Amino acid sequence: MIDKFVRSMEEAMHGIKDGSTVLIAGFGDVGTPNALLDGLIEQGAGGLTIVANAGGRARNPDQPTRGLARLIELGRVRKLICSFVRAQSVAGEAFRAGKMEVEVVPQGTLAERIRAAGAGVPAFFTPTGADTLIAEGKEVREYDGRSCILERALPGDVALVEAWMADRWGNLVYRDSSRNFNPIMAMAGKLTIVQTHHVADLGQISAGDVTTPGIFVDRVLHVAAGDPKMPG
Amino acid sequence: MNDTAAHAFKPLGRVGMATRAAQDIPEGWYVNLGIGIPTLIADHVPLDREVVFHSENGILGMGPAPPAHQENPWLINASTQRVTLRPGGSYVHHADSFGIVRGGHLDLCVLGAFQVAENGDLANWARSAHEAGPQIGGAMDLAVGAQRVWVVMEHATKDGHARLLKHCTYPLTARRCVTRVYTSMAVIDVTPKGFVVLDIIPGLTFDELQARTEAVLHRA
Numbered sequence: 001m002i003d004k005f006v007r008s009m010e011e012a013m014h015g016i017k018d019g020s021t022v023l024i025a026g027f028g029d030v031g032t033p034n035a036l037l038d039g040l041i042e043q044g045a046g047g048l049t050i051v052a053n054a055g056g057r058a059r060n061p062d063q064p065t066r067g068l069a070r071l072i073e074l075g076r077v078r079k080l081i082c083s084f085v086r087a088q089s090v091a092g093e094a095f096r097a098g099k100m101e102v103e104v105v106p107q108g109t110l111a112e113r114i115r116a117a118g119a120g121v122p123a124f125f126t127p128t129g130a131d132t133l134i135a136e137g138k139e140v141r142e143y144d145g146r147s148c149i150l151e152r153a154l155p156g157d158v159a160l161v162e163a164w165m166a167d168r169w170g171n172l173v174y175r176d177s178s179r180n181f182n183p184i185m186a187m188a189g190k191l192t193i194v195q196t197h198h199v200a201d202l203g204q205i206s207a208g209d210v211t212t213p214g215i216f217v218d219r220v221l222h223v224a225a226g227d228p229k230m231p232g
Numbered sequence: 233m234n235d236t237a238a239h240a241f242k243p244l245g246r247v248g249m250a251t252r253a254a255q256d257i258p259e260g261w262y263v264n265l266g267i268g269i270p271t272l273i274a275d276h277v278p279l280d281r282e283v284v285f286h287s288e289n290g291i292l293g294m295g296p297a298p299p300a301h302q303e304n305p306w307l308i309n310a311s312t313q314r315v316t317l318r319p320g321g322s323y324v325h326h327a328d329s330f331g332i333v334r335g336g337h338l339d340l341c342v343l344g345a346f347q348v349a350e351n352g353d354l355a356n357w358a359r360s361a362h363e364a365g366p367q368i369g370g371a372m373d374l375a376v377g378a379q380r381v382w383v384v385m386e387h388a389t390k391d392g393h394a395r396l397l398k399h400c401t402y403p404l405t406a407r408r409c410v411t412r413v414y415t416s417m418a419v420i421d422v423t424p425k426g427f428v429v430l431d432i433i434p435g436l437t438f439d440e441l442q443a444r445t446e447a448v449l450h451r452a
Contacts, residue, residue: 027289027326028312030305053326055365087365096364104366107288108330108373115327127376128334131407133361134368176306176323180289183325211325227305230314 004170004220005199012036012193012221013043016158019078020045023114023156023185024052024068029228031178033162033195036221037067040160046076051114051154053107053181055082055091065090072100081154083107106134109151111184117155118187118216125150159189162225163212166196167203170217171210178228179211186216195223241435243416249384251276253342253414257283261339262332264288264374267311269384270342284320286338288370290329293321310370333370334377341378343371345385345410347400350426350447352410354383355402368405375406387415387444394446396420396427417441420449428452 006012013036016022022040026032048071056069065073069090072080077094079101085091094100105113106128116124125148129135139150161182164175172194174182186192199222244252246269254276257263264286265271275296277283285294288310295316298304303314324332332338345356354375357368375381388394396413413420418441419431428450432441442449 027310028308030289030308030312084367084369085365086367087363089365092365102366104368106368106372107326107370108334108377111326111330112334126334128373128406130376132372132404133358134372174323176304176317177287177289177291177308178306179323179325180329181326184327228308230305 002214003168004214004217005168006219006221009035009039009042009221012219013039015191016040016043016045018045019047020157021049021051021155023159023181023189024050025159025161025181025185027053027177027180031162031174031180031182032067032228033160034067035195035223035225036160036162036193037071041071041074041076047078048076049079049081050077051081051110051156053083053110055080055085055095055102056089058086058088059090059093075099079103081105081110083110104134110154111181113151113154114181114188115184117153118184121153123150123152154188156185156189157191159185159192161186161192161194161212161217163194163196163220165198165200165205166194166217166220167200167205167214168220169202170194170214170220171205172196172212172214172217173205173209174211183212186212192216192218194220195225196220197223197225241417241433243387244433245416247272247276249414249416252419253382253384257340259283262286262292262337264333264338264341264378266341266343266371266374267369268344270344271309271311273342273384286329286332287315288326288329288333290324290326291315291317291321292324292332293318295321330370330373333373336377336379338374338378340380340382341374342382342384343374345383345395346402347395347397348383348385348410348413348422349397349400350422352408352422353400354381354405354410355400356383356405358403361403371405375409380411381409382412382414383410384414387417394444396445396447398447417444421452423450426450
């Protein structure tokens with residue numbers, strides 16, 4: 001019997017090595033696997049390359065740092081690949097202090113690099129970013145009269161994903177705008193770990209509603225995480 | 233500068249600019265609105281005019297902000313504000329969302345900007361190559377991918393520096409992408425011969441507008 005559910009966070013995080021590339025899904029607090037991030041902080045892997053949409057919110061002195069910001073604060077992130085970094089965030093501070101390398105990528109190129117990794121496409125040409133600072137050092141070709149730059153696929157050793165509902169085969173559905181990076185990161189991770197709000201019996205999720213089929217999923221942990229937090 | 237006209241005209245504010253741009257969006261267009269003033273445009277398109285708003289985080293058919301106490305914490309826009317979904321709306325993942333952008337499926341995107349050049353070059357993500365917090369987001373994808381790129385911005389900086397230039401001095405977002413600019417003082421098309429003025433706010437003359445613009449302006 002296939003059962004991808006794990007019973008503990010320790011089991012969910014087992015085997016994540018120092019130096020891994022970790023894809024972290026979510027946009028704002030929506031679709032963000034916060035419990036798994038706490039688990040990764042606890043697990044201890046360092047020298048990580050993190051791929052996420054953004055480097056985290058501006059630092060709030062009234063609140064403890066958490067999630068990705070906490071991981072960065074603890075010095076566990078060697079490199080951050082994302083579409084933007086707020087100057088006043090923990091990531092911005094670490095970047096300016098030279099404690100962490102940052103690669104800023106146009107958001108659509110970021111998503112496509114992740115999608116490409118999951119689909120077995122090693123690289124692709126895109127006009128996004130041509131003739132800008134992010135084109136530096138990249139191969140340029142002209143297609144249909146437009147200048148295009150070569151972008152590499154972005155696979156993860158690990159992907160951390162949040163689902164609304166999952167079954168034991170690892171079939172996933174997402175709620176509203178929490179879909180965002182989750183399906184493509186699930187595809188691009190060699191080891192895809194999911195936290196899910198709800199557990200479904202096998203067959204309970206209508207086949208046409210499955211957004212991420214279980215073939216892309218390795219481990220599922222049931223975490224009743226509650227609603228995403230209001231931003232800011 | 234001989235600025236006797238200063239009392240005779242009132243530049244448009246943020247809402248004024250958004251309202252003016254909203255007038256020109258026809259029914260049936262698929263539109264992405266960037267962060268800042270462009271986001272305000274959605275509130276000024278009449279609800280009975282069916283314009284489908286796209287948000288980078290995977291929403292088509294985004295509606296206005298929800299009434300108090302009816303917020304859905306699972307439904308946010310690209311500015312991480314809580315929003316609603318109109319009947320007919322749908323969700324997609326991030327690669328499909330940017331496939332909508334990069335694949336040329338949007339009729340229009342409206343972006344904020346620091347500078348626009350007379351050939352349509354856009355600078356809107358950084359003021360230098362060494363930004364303390366580099367923030368590209370989806371701007372480079374939108375600028376390259378949408379069928380039309382409109383910019384909404386103040387006509388000049390707070391210090392009086394022109395933003396409509398012969399050449400951008402800040403790092404580029406994309407080359408030759410802007411098709412129209414809505415400023416606090418005018419509506420200006422970007423054409424093969426340069427900036428063409430379509431509309432000026434009441435009380436300001438063409439010459440007075442030119443005096444506030446580095447690039448050469450052409451009459452429509």
